[in-house]
Amino acid sequence: MEDRQIVDLYWARDERAISESDAKYGRMLHALSYACLSSHEDAEECVNDTYLDAWNAMPTERPTYLGAFLSKIVRRVSIDRFRHDHRLRRGGFGSVTEELTECIPDTSPGPAEELEAGRLREALDNYLGRLPRERRVMFVLRYFYAMPVSDIAARMGLSESNVKVSLHRVRQGLRAFLEKEELL
Amino acid sequence: MNRKERKARAERLSDAIGGIDDRYLDEAMHWAGNSLSVRRRPRAHLLLPAAAALVLVLALAGTAVLTMQRKDDAPSNSAPGQSAGNHGQAALDSLLLSCTGSDAFTPVGDSGPDFFDGTVRLVVENRQTGERFVSRPLTDVEQRLLRAEFAVSGTPVDAGEPEPDCLVWVLLGDGTVVSPCLNPSAGNVGAAVLFDYSPERLPSDIFTDLLTGMQ
Numbered sequence: 001m002e003d004r005q006i007v008d009l010y011w012a013r014d015e016r017a018i019s020e021s022d023a024k025y026g027r028m029l030h031a032l033s034y035a036c037l038s039s040h041e042d043a044e045e046c047v048n049d050t051y052l053d054a055w056n057a058m059p060t061e062r063p064t065y066l067g068a069f070l071s072k073i074v075r076r077v078s079i080d081r082f083r084h085d086h087r088l089r090r091g092g093f094g095s096v097t098e099e100l101t102e103c104i105p106d107t108s109p110g111p112a113e114e115l116e117a118g119r120l121r122e123a124l125d126n127y128l129g130r131l132p133r134e135r136r137v138m139f140v141l142r143y144f145y146a147m148p149v150s151d152i153a154a155r156m157g158l159s160e161s162n163v164k165v166s167l168h169r170v171r172q173g174l175r176a177f178l179e180k181e182e183l184l
Numbered sequence: 185m186n187r188k189e190r191k192a193r194a195e196r197l198s199d200a201i202g203g204i205d206d207r208y209l210d211e212a213m214h215w216a217g218n219s220l221s222v223r224r225r226p227r228a229h230l231l232l233p234a235a236a237a238l239v240l241v242l243a244l245a246g247t248a249v250l251t252m253q254r255k256d257d258a259p260s261n262s263a264p265g266q267s268a269g270n271h272g273q274a275a276l277d278s279l280l281l282s283c284t285g286s287d288a289f290t291p292v293g294d295s296g297p298d299f300f301d302g303t304v305r306l307v308v309e310n311r312q313t314g315e316r317f318v319s320r321p322l323t324d325v326e327q328r329l330l331r332a333e334f335a336v337s338g339t340p341v342d343a344g345e346p347e348p349d350c351l352v353w354v355l356l357g358d359g360t361v362v363s364p365c366l367n368p369s370a371g372n373v374g375a376a377v378l379f380d381y382s383p384e385r386l387p388s389d390i391f392t393d394l395l396t397g398m399q
Contacts, residue, residue, distance in 0.1 A: 024300060064206065067213055076202055079199075100194035117200055120200040121203040125208070128205070136212075137212045143198070144201055144202065
């Protein structure tokens with residue numbers, strides 16, 4: 001079923017919206033949540049919470065990219081749960097956050113708390129828009145979808161070391177960009 | 185800045201990444217790129233034995249052909265679709281190539297095949313030309329054959345075996361891609377695409393029967 005048709009079901013308050021969402025994106029959402037939580041049971045609950053959030057958000061929202069819309073919800077829900085449970089498991093989402101510390105400038109212009117999250121998101125979109133498509137995809141797969149480097153390499157037809165080097169350069173580029181924009 | 189503070193900021197950055205433009209998420213989710221051309225390369229130290237094996241295979245094949253030519257009235261060519269189990273990778277390549285020329289397959293456009301169209305399809309890549317072809321949705325019978333193929337263990341591909349001319353994948357329609365070894369698994373699931381790089385194997389007669397029926 002097309003995304004638009006599923007969204008119509010949400011708007012019509014038709015419960016098939018959930019089953020259709022699950023049929024189309026359930027596996028992907030579970031994989032994303034599992035990457036954050038390293039627990040199939042927790043991931044299952046987060047995916048169910050995601051459908052509930054989507055149900056409550058539509059209407060009024062009408063996402064163009066339903067997969068991306070649900071991905072954002074499941075990522076947020078999963079990270080919230082991860083932080084709540086303090087499950088800093090090896091190989092879990094902690095390692096992804098750990099890598100992102102490289103993007104934080106040493107000399108920050110001010111407390112990050114004061115910076116608006118919206119401005120940071122805007123800057124990120126701006127930065128990603130300037131990247132070559134392959135590197136942008138790589139960045140999103142790693143830092144949004146929390147996909148292991150080995151999987152990214154397999155998916156993109158590159159060696160693991162190639163992916164690691166590319167991600168390192170993207171992180172360094174993001175760091176320079178954030179410093180220039182005086183963000184974080 | 186201490187480590188704790190850096191980590192807190194990294195978490196804020198991670199939160200911001202969670203809000204990036206939907207287009208980028210969709211792009212990554214559906215990104216095909218070179219993903220369908222991945223295949224492990226033979227290790228350098230295996231090249232010599234592989235070359236020797238190839239020479240041996242060619243010599244044996246040549247002898248077999250000469251022997252067959254001497255036989256009276258016997259059909260000199262295999263019937264289309266004879267099993268790869270009997271004839272190996274070369275026969276499978278030939279079968280795949282003839283499939284891509286049939287109405288059942290169409291060239292894959294720049295945007296790549298649709299991973300989420302809810303239908304089970306095959307994708308074939310001609311490694312010589314780089315062209316990819318996607319099949320029409322498989323019928324129920326063909327899907328049953330495919331499931332039967334998944335259920336058999338098959339013959340592992342020898343590490344020294346020359347690389348095939350054609351590669352084939354199965355799109356399950358829910359974002360899952362089953363890799364050339366034709367073994368589905370719960371392996372590396374990420375962004376809805378599954379790749380399984382467990383030891384590759386030659387498809388069985390079941391699979392070649394399926395291809396034969398699609399020609």
